[in-house]
Amino acid sequence: MNVKPVFMFQTAELGQSVSKSEFKKRQKTLRKELLDLQRDVRDAGLSPVLIDFAGVSGGGKGTSSNLLNKWMDPRWIHTIGYSEPSTEERQRPEFWRYWRDLPPRGQINISLSGRYHRPLLDFVHERIDEDQLEHLCERINHFETTLAADGALILKFWMHLNRDVQEKRLNKLKDDPLRQWKVKPVDWENWELYDRFVVAAEHIISHTNTGDAPWTIVEGEDFNHRHLVVGETLREAMQIHLKKTSFRQSYLEQLDAEVAELNDHGISSAVSRQATIVESLDLSLSLEKSDYESQRDELQARLAVLHGKAVRQGRTIVLVLEGLDAAGKGGSARQITDVIDARTYKVQPIAAPTQEEHSRHYLWRFWKRLPRPGFMTIFDRSWYGRVLVERIEGFASIEEWQRAYSEINDFEDQMLEEGTILIKFWFHVSKETQLERFKARENTPHKRWKLTDEDWRNHEKYDAYAFAAHEMIQRTSTLSAPWTLVESDDKLYGRIKVLDTVCKMLEKAVGESEPKGQIKSGA
């Protein structure tokens, strides 16, 4: 008696096949419906569709993705086959390329050998153990959950062949002059490791088979069958997703309207009565001009040396400048860039998103802009806009900005794991100083361009910004990526504090012999 338990992949070893005539019949309906659905998804403009093909060589990842392109309008489909990371890609956190390749809303992405590929092969070739594989699966889950929460439809197909069928398939390809290029030595190597391959696949599938991003295991032996399974699964998922998205949209809008009644600019009136850490800053701190100049000269000299060292060590540096309007972010940035080689840094002013940016997940434009090793990017405003201006102005719904804190922590974790030196500043001024500076700008012809109606409106929301900054600091000032608060009523003081902090942080990271201060609570 055979009492072996059944393995998940056996659900895709049933010898299923579809006759040519049935395939033609079902294909005809399917093509029309997929095309219609693709158009509906585009018209709704709400949610990119992310399709991932993984599985054994010869299982039909390529032909299925080609067929989807044939069935639908390929102008709105991006098909990406990932291979070994390019230099560009290797110099960024691993997920950089998957973020970079995110399609805009309304479009479809098909990815082959994507985010599941490396964990799978690393486990098969025993470069990582089960715990590490699980960690990588959690990272993938975070990525998929983040996108699904933003409305993406995520489908993953595992193309399966059993060992014998795979062998036959590889042999058949090898003997076919037109297609033998498809079989590489590595495919045979992997076939030799077939058993370990399916064990790895089982781990990955069972750890990443979430409601937000389910796997479908596809029996890959019969072409007609597998094409229909892929196409019909996609059709059903798109149908349901379109319905979900339209309900969800109206749910979010209703919710925000109701919450707006409870809150003032995203801040509950009761809770905002609490004191904030930014209020507790001593804004009377100041420097005499002569002190300022001598300290500046010394710090800039140190900075130049340290930055050069960091560049030679191939370190990636990211500076985040956030703060109230007219608090001196721009001036501080110039003091830093003044003394470093223009080929090694870039200032990224972050304004309202462009149409291209707006049509993707809000983190996309920041992922895209991560510098490579040996470079520094200064973000003049940043991803923290999600929990500052977007929260206060209602550009992000309450659910969106509330989950952003953990999305941001995850984003920064990935930078830090890659060795990035991340330094974050919050520039703060008193309400009075802000008003004075606005008035001064108004009265100085060459500064007037800097002042907009929006500035005046933001001035009225001063308290809301202070409170949002307080919550942001509470939730994102981690030991590995802490905020430094810059008292900027006196611009000279603020600039020196920034220069000094950057020097100290760089010293800590690139190994200068300065005594290091411990970051401590209550100190």
Added chain:
Amino acid sequence: MNVKPVFMFQTAELGQSVSKSEFKKRQKTLRKELLDLQRDVRDAGLSPVLIDFAGVSGGGKGTSSNLLNKWMDPRWIHTIGYSEPSTEERQRPEFWRYWRDLPPRGQINISLSGRYHRPLLDFVHERIDEDQLEHLCERINHFETTLAADGALILKFWMHLNRDVQEKRLNKLKDDPLRQWKVKPVDWENWELYDRFVVAAEHIISHTNTGDAPWTIVEGEDFNHRHLVVGETLREAMQIHLKKTSFRQSYLEQLDAEVAELNDHGISSAVSRQATIVESLDLSLSLEKSDYESQRDELQARLAVLHGKAVRQGRTIVLVLEGLDAAGKGGSARQITDVIDARTYKVQPIAAPTQEEHSRHYLWRFWKRLPRPGFMTIFDRSWYGRVLVERIEGFASIEEWQRAYSEINDFEDQMLEEGTILIKFWFHVSKETQLERFKARENTPHKRWKLTDEDWRNHEKYDAYAFAAHEMIQRTSTLSAPWTLVESDDKLYGRIKVLDTVCKMLEKAVGESEPKGQIKSGA
């Protein structure tokens, strides 16, 4: 110049206080509103509220939870202070006690020293490293996400004191004859480790501060201030949650109505045309009565020995019997229990949930029933009902049953980690055999009670059940917790297969010297 970055806990070291008169004034409004909200949450009957207090000793976890009980109606609040696990608790997976203590919908749970306590102290006392801490945080995130997806409101308060204030607080308590019992030697030990304590807390908070279950760091120095922060944060969260829940409910209902149009009994008609693994079973397999009897006798004898061994080794055994109606689950269970000591097992027939069960997360009733070491529980139907009957009958919404696969995998992972021997069976019969057995029941007076109208209805849904079982096997037949499919058209064959499988699995687990078969795909 102080250029230290700011640490998240400094947002709760601002010296905030609230005067007695202001406290009285705000408390008055707050109490009334909290009471009203508590009643609204109860009336809506939708979502339990889970409040967790964590933080430093002396930070006010106890007094704040007492005050919430005073402000609201304590009949609908369960306050639980966790301490070292009891014997009962130590014998189950770690999260068993948190599942057991879940309140029914409409009620409020306040937990002190709960799920965050052990990871925190284990890290402080260097019993676990950062990677392990992160793993524990992910487990907590899964727990919270699972409950939040089910509609729970989850709030977590970290009560903070800085080092000096904590010292003063502990000294003051020590000198107060009425309250000195509150300070234990371990509190002073932890105070000595204050710095490591806040580092651990920072890791935990930043890894578990999700949109579904956010942390609020509360400045614990001034009693009035901290009480108001806790109360007012709770008020705001309940207000928003009530709105969310009512929208969400109608969203799910609308969605299900629309999806029902696409699907027949939870199964899309196009996709269900695929073959299923259960159809591929050879249901002609059968045994002669004499063969059956001799094999049964031998297997039962082996089972008795192996089970005794497992009991003496203190192993936990969980058997899951799922399958089509009239496929012989009950008879198989009896064959197992016939030969083992009645004090060491329990058969749990799972029918429609009771009111008590229905008012909680669907996994609650299974968590509650997990056996302790040295015991076996046979679940006659199980948590898989979520993706079988609940899916097909529409008792679970599409989002609910779709995410259940990963919730179930997570649940079983926790059992397996604890060393449970988990054996899962799917009993399958042909449509014809099922019909024959129903008819036989109808015509046999002493079996007629077994047959209900529901059975006839389920018979009509035979194909839907087969397809749901196929998908269940595809998504939950993992290497560590695989399904065994039981061909049961011949009951004798089915029973022997079950006995044989249980023996082989027990041998593998308790170390009998039988040659072990490898579970392999394609075998």
